Every structure is written in C-alpha cells, then in structure tokens.
Amino acid sequence: xxxxxxxxxxxxxxxxxxxxxxxxxxxxxxxxxxxxxxxxxxxxxxxxxxxxxxxxxxxxxxxxxxxxxxxxxxxxxxxxxxxxxxxxxxxxxxxxxxxxxxxxxxxxxxxxxxxxxxxxxxxxxxxxxxxxxxxxxxxxxxxxxxxxxxxxxxxxxxxxxxxxxxxxxxxxxxxxxxxxxxxxxxxxxxxxxxxxxxxxxxxxxxxxxxxxxxxxxxxxxxxxxxxxxxxxxxxxxxxxxxxxxxxxxxxxxxxxxxxxxxxxxxxxxxxxxxxxxxxxxxxxxxxxxxxxxxxxxxxxxxxxxxxxxxxxxxxxxxxxxxxxxxxxxxxxxxxxxxxxxxxxxxxxxxxxxxxxxxxxxxxxxxxxxxxxxxxxxxxxxxxx
Numbered sequence: 001x002x003x004x005x006x007x008x009x010x011x012x013x014x015x016x017x018x019x020x021x022x023x024x025x026x027x028x029x030x031x032x033x034x035x036x037x038x039x040x041x042x043x044x045x046x047x048x049x050x051x052x053x054x055x056x057x058x059x060x061x062x063x064x065x066x067x068x069x070x071x072x073x074x075x076x077x078x079x080x081x082x083x084x085x086x087x088x089x090x091x092x093x094x095x096x097x098x099x100x101x102x103x104x105x106x107x108x109x110x111x112x113x114x115x116x117x118x119x120x121x122x123x124x125x126x127x128x129x130x131x132x133x134x135x136x137x138x139x140x141x142x143x144x145x146x147x148x149x150x151x152x153x154x155x156x157x158x159x160x161x162x163x164x165x166x167x168x169x170x171x172x173x174x175x176x177x178x179x180x181x182x183x184x185x186x187x188x189x190x191x192x193x194x195x196x197x198x199x200x201x202x203x204x205x206x207x208x209x210x211x212x213x214x215x216x217x218x219x220x221x222x223x224x225x226x227x228x229x230x231x232x233x234x235x236x237x238x239x240x241x242x243x244x245x246x247x248x249x250x251x252x253x254x255x256x257x258x259x260x261x262x263x264x265x266x267x268x269x270x271x272x273x274x275x276x277x278x279x280x281x282x283x284x285x286x287x288x289x290x291x292x293x294x295x296x297x298x299x300x301x302x303x304x305x306x307x308x309x310x311x312x313x314x315x316x317x318x319x320x321x322x323x324x325x326x327x328x329x330x331x332x333x334x335x336x337x338x339x340x341x342x343x344x345x346x347x348x349x350x351x352x353x354x355x356x357x358x359x360x361x362x363x364x365x366x367x368x369x370x371x372x373x374x375x376x377x378x379x380x381x382x383x384x
Contacts (some may be wrong), residue, residue: 001178001179001180001181001309001312001313002176002177002178002179003153003157003176003177003179003309004174004175004176004177005146005150005153005154005158005174005175005177006146006150006172006173006174006175007144007145007146007150007151007154007172007173007175008144008145008146008170008171008172009130009142009143009144009171009172009173010142010143010144010145011139011142011143011171015139015142016171017136018134018135018136018137018139019132019134019139019164019166019171020111020166021134021135021136022066022114022133022134022135022136022164023110023111023112023114023164023166024110024111025060025061025062025135026060026062026066026069026070026114027108027109027110027111027112027114028060028110029056029059029060029062029067029070030070030073030074030108030112031105031107031108032052032055032056032059033048033052033056033070033071033074034074034077034078034105034106034107034108035105036048036051036052037074037075037078037105038104038105038106039105043075043078043079043082044075045071045072045075048071048074048075049068049071052071053067053068053071056070056071060135061135062135063120063133065116065117065119065120065133066114066116066120066133069114069115069116069117069161070114072115073108073114073115074106077106077108078106081101081102081106085098085102090102111166113163113164113165113174114163114164115161115162115163115164116132116133116161116162116163116164117160117161117162120132120133121133121162121164121173123154123158123175125151125154125155127141128143128144128145128151129141129142129143129144130142130144130173132164144173153177153179154175154177156177157177157178157179158175158176158177159176159177159178160176160178161176162174162175162176168241168242168245179313181312182312182313182314182315183315184315184316184317185270185315185316185317186317187266187270187271187272187316187317187374188269188270188271189269189271189272189367189371190204190271190272190273190274190317190319190367190370190371190374191203191204191205191262191265191266191269191271191272191273191274191367192204192274192362192363192364192365192366192367192368192369192370193262193273193274193275193276193307193363193366194276194326194327194359194360194362194363194366195275195276195278195300195303195304196211196359197211197215198210198211198212198215198344198345199211199359200214200254200255200258200303201258201262201303202357202359202360202362202363203262203265203363204360204363204364204366204367205265206357206360207261207265208357208359208360209258209261213254214250214251214254217247217250218247218251221243221246221247224243225240225243228240251302252302255302255303255306256306258303258306259303259306259307259310260310262307263307263310263311263314263316264314266311266314266316267314267315267316271316272316272317272318272319272370272374273307273311273316273317273318273319273370274318274319274320274321274366274367274369274370274371274373275304275307275308275318275319275320275321275366276320276321276323276326276366277320277321277322277323278300278301278304278323317374319370319373319374319377321366321369321370321373322369323366326362326365326366326369327341327347327358327361327362328340328341329361329365330347330349330351330352330354330361331354331356331361331364331365331368332349332352332354333349333351333352333354335349335350335351335352337349337350337351341358344358345357345358345359346358347361347362
C-alpha cells in the first residue's frame with residue numbers, strides 16, 4: 001500500500017530563493033515541453049525526450065535528472081487527460097467542456113510541484129535535514145519538521161520520488177512511502193455506512209455523524225467570500241487568498257475523524273465496512289439551483305477514500321455496494337415503496353409497520369448488501 005507523508009521544510013531565505021528559482025525553471029520548461037507535445041501530437045515519454053531533452057537543459061539550466069522528470073511530468077499529465085476523455089469525465093464528443101480542454105496544450109503553474117528522485121534529493125532522517133539539487137547548485141542541510149509518526153514512517157518505508165511544493169509561501173516535501181499490506185481479516189459481518197448531506201455518515205449501529213456544523217461552516221465561508229469579492233480592495237483580496245483553503249482543511253479534518261471512528265469500531269468488532277458506490281452521482285442527480293452548491297461541495301468521495309485507506313492499514317475488509325433503493329427498502333421485511341419515506345428523516349414501512357430513522361434503515365440495507373456481495377465475490381474466488 002502506498003501512502004504519502006508531507007513534511008514542512010525550513011529553508012533560509014537564500015535556500016528558499018534557490019528552491020523558488022528551481023520550481024519556476026522546471027515549470028517554464030514543462031510549459032515548453034507541453035506545447036511541443038501538443039503541436040506534434042507526441043505524448044510518450046521516450047518520444048518527447050528526443051524532441052525536448054537537450055533544449056530544456058540548455059535553455060533552463062536543468063540537470064539531467066531534473067530534465068527527465070520535467071518530461072515525465074508532462075507525459076503523465078497528458079496520460080491523465082486522455083484517460084479522463086476515455087472515461088467520459090470531460091463530457092461527450094463535441095461538448096463545450098471537452099472542446100475547451102482539448103483545443104490547447106496543458107499549462108503548468110509557475111509554482112507547481114516538481115518531483116525529485118534519490119539522485120537529486122537525499123534525506124538525512126536522523127538529522128532532520130535534506131539535500132536537494134537546485135538551479136543554484138546542490139543545497140545541503142535544509143531542515144525539515146514533522147511529527148514523530150511521520151519521521152518514523154519516512155525512516156521505515158520511504159521509497160521512490162518526493163514532490164517539492166510551495167504553498168502560501170511555505171515549503172513542503174511530499175514523500176511516497178511503500179507500506180507492506182496488512183492481511184485482510186475475514187469479517188463476521190459488515191458495518192453499513194450511509195452517506196448524506198444533512199447527516200454526513202450514518203452507520204448500521206445507529207451512530208450518526210451530523211453535517212450541521214460542516215454545512216454551517218461552508219455557508220459562512222461562502223458568505224464571506226461573496227463579501228470579499230464584492231469589496232475587491234487590496235486588503236479584501238489578501239484576506240481571501242489567506243482563507244482560500246480554510247474550508248477544505250476543515251472538511252478534511254471532519255472526514256478524517258469520522259473515518260477513524262468507523263474503522264476503529266469495525267476493527268474492534270471484527271466486521272467489514274460496506275460503502276455505497278456513488279460514482280457519477282453528480283451527473284445522475286437533478287437538483288434545483290440553490291441545492292447544487294451543497295451537492296457539489298459534498299466531499300463524499302474524500303470520506304470514502306479516507307475510510308478505504310484507514311481500513312487497509314487496519315486489515316479491515318471494505319466492499320462497495322449498489323445504493324439503489326436502499327432508502328426506500330425496509331430493512332426488516334424487504335418491502336420497497338417510495339411511500340416508506342414520508343419525509344427526509346423518517347422511515348415507516350407501509351407493509352410491516354417497521355419504523356426507524358431513515359438513514360439508519362438505509363445503512364442496515366447497505367450492511368446486508370455488503371454481506372451478500374462479500375459472499376458472492378469470495379465464492380467466486382474460492383471456485384477459481
């Protein structure tokens with residue numbers, strides 16, 4: 001299993017200037033490589049090297065490995081773009097979004113992240129320093145800081161490339177760690193998790209993680225952004241820049257907390273976790289205009305990914321199930337009827353009279369589908 005560890009660099013002003021010049025040179029070179037790739041319709045790393053390697057080394061002062069990484073970064077960006085096109089993520093052929101994206105070469109922000117491998121970046125874990133190549137030469141002894149758990153992870157499992165990132169004037173290294181997979185424990189049952197907006201996550205045990213605080217925070221941030229954009233003074237723009245990631249950090253912290261609680265409970269009770277497969281929900285759901293902002297800011301994918309990676313580290317099984325009609329199906333008798341949901345929070349079965357909170361009922365249906373899905377998939381594995 002691959003994880004990333006982010007540590008903060010503490011460079012001197014001179015070191016920071018050299019790092020900034022390196023990122024700028026690398027991303028200007030990436031823009032040039034991207035234009036050549038787009039013009040000549042040449043997207044493979046090996047082919048791009050023949051057209052651009054010598055030129056970007058000479059024009060931008062990049063060392064051999066840095067030039068190779070710039071070319072690979074561009075090739076990877078186009079590979080991701082073409083995968084999105086194939087998967088329909090940019091709309092069908094002839095759509096405005098797809099035409100806009102494919103009509104021009106990919107561009108790179110002047111401060112976009114740049115990958116480094118062990119030839120141009122070395123870690124001194126015990127001393128809490130790194131040595132890194134820059135356009136001003138090799139910089140040694142750049143201090144970094146991180147938690148004890150992060151440093152232990154780096155020392156034990158760091159492998160592969162690390163990305164240099166500048167964010168809001170602060171410098172970070174994001175290192176890849178290859179952690180050995182933990183064997184998945186065969187579950188006795190499943191904890192069903194129903195994801196929502198009013199209630200972020202509800203488990204089949206009846207635990208409900210309210211979204212009231214998060215939604216209120218998002219509304220406050222949206223009102224503040226609107227006021228700052230309308231004011232448009234220098235101080236307003238400065239405050240908007242400083243706060244632009246505040247909402248995302250707040251939501252990510254809540255999702256981490258919820259995911260940890262769900263995985264911990266599943267691990268403690270020897271159960272797996274059943275999640276809804278909500279892929280493509282934004283395209284399927286039709287909402288009134290005031291509700292669209294709420295839906296599109298709903299970070300259900302992030303919460304699902306947090307649960308998945310925390311469960312993998314704990315050896316807890318995770319299965320994704322079809323969420324169709326889970327909110328209209330009685331978890332007691334299995335009767336499906338739209339009238340079972342008289343309102344958003346209430347479930348009352350019109351067949352057997354069973355009553356429960358609607359989200360808890362849906363979570364129990366998801367748990368039952370998880371049991372069935374696990375049995376089917378592992379019966380197929382056993383037969384093979």
